[in-house]
Amino acid sequence: MIYLVLSILISSLLFVIFKLFDIFKINTLQAIVVNYIIALSFGIATSNTLVPITQIPQQNWFIGAFCLGFLFISVFNVMGITSQKNGLSVASVAGKMSVVIPIVFGIIVYNEGIGFVKITGIVLALIAVYLSSAKSDTNPVKLKNLIFPLLLFVGSGIIDTGLKYVETTSVSSGEEPLFLATIFGCAFILGIFVIITQMINGKFKFQFKNILGGVLLGIPNYYAMEFLLKAFKTDIESSILFTINNVGIVLLTTVFALLFFKEKLIKKNWIGIGLAIISILFVSFA
Template structure:
């Protein structure tokens, strides 16, 4: 259970860093770029099993999928940070978690992995939960995190879900000849290069990315980012997936809500609270 607890803590800490970064004026793109550079080095240095054993076509597919995954990493984390600014940590973290619905549907439609009896109602509950979380408060004069932009949450939902689906592509078509650390290195390298390309277009942002605060924040974020993946996989190695998946998703969702409400005083409507409760139920049903 120690690895599972560490995975949850790392995931929650990522949201906290995004929340604090805006308050201290750290450039978000620079933060993400440094983060992925650190994660790329960790993937290269920690994994002793970095090896490729496949045909040229397989290697091309690995590079293509990995780079696409890397771009999605940047876009997804950027949207996550923006959503935290706009609607708060609670709803943003919940949206990221409930996006597990997309790889579930993809596994069903593309890879013929039939859902269980509990997963079918879980999909329906997940859709309802997202709809409630995206609803604006009934009273526009009530103090809230912001006017809840459903479009931003929907975009975050789809990008997060598609990102998880690309990981499924690796598992189904690439894992036999490319190690996990190899794939993560390619994905993190793609994310880093994407960030650098954006930074080059703005001298001010490029200089900001080289500031001590941005470098320190990016280092911390990179360690947490890689740690969340590594600890989660370690937890799966020692505990059954029927325990790891629901506990991880629900713990991050509940933890993000508590942090947002108790520390940053985020105000949620009754519909949002109901959506969060349904999201917890949906995650248990989907991953049981």
């Protein structure tokens, strides 16, 4: 249980760090790229598995790690934008509501049971994302305010599904740091290509504070993932684990938003957060 608690705490801090990027005008993409080289370094430093770099592509989990690396940098960037444009609570809800995607995946792939309660939970989750993105209690939610929360919702769900699937089917005990290092390494390489493209197009502007931001992000990012992977290997059932993890992050991030950033939530946001918690409980314990 301690691994899960630590993962929740550190994952919540990631949203706070993204909010700080907006306050201090740190380039999110550059910081994210630096974050991955830092996380890669921690993965290599803490790994007890000695595998030559040339043999990493031959590992059973490499293809999965490469795909997850692409998703990591894409979704991480979307998470940063959502935190800055829509607020911490919205970003947290949108990201954590994605728990419905692994559950749907389990229904389709693993032939898990489905019933009225589970379907209700999935519908409530979608409504929660909509309401949590609202900017006014009287005006309808604008499509432009939904784009990034929805992208975060889908992307986070695919990452959770893929991470759990690859970890349980291909990653042996003790290989977690190397597996994570490979994911972060792939994300870093992909990020470098994006930055090179920006440099060619004359859109790249370097600032030292972006490196500091990346270091600040990279260390907790690595340990949030490592603790989550270790929690996967405990006796806690997946449905219970995802429930505690996602509800915990939603609640803790909302508390941080209210206490440290004085974010104001309208009635729709509170209803959305409430439905978010209810929907997670529904789909996980159905």
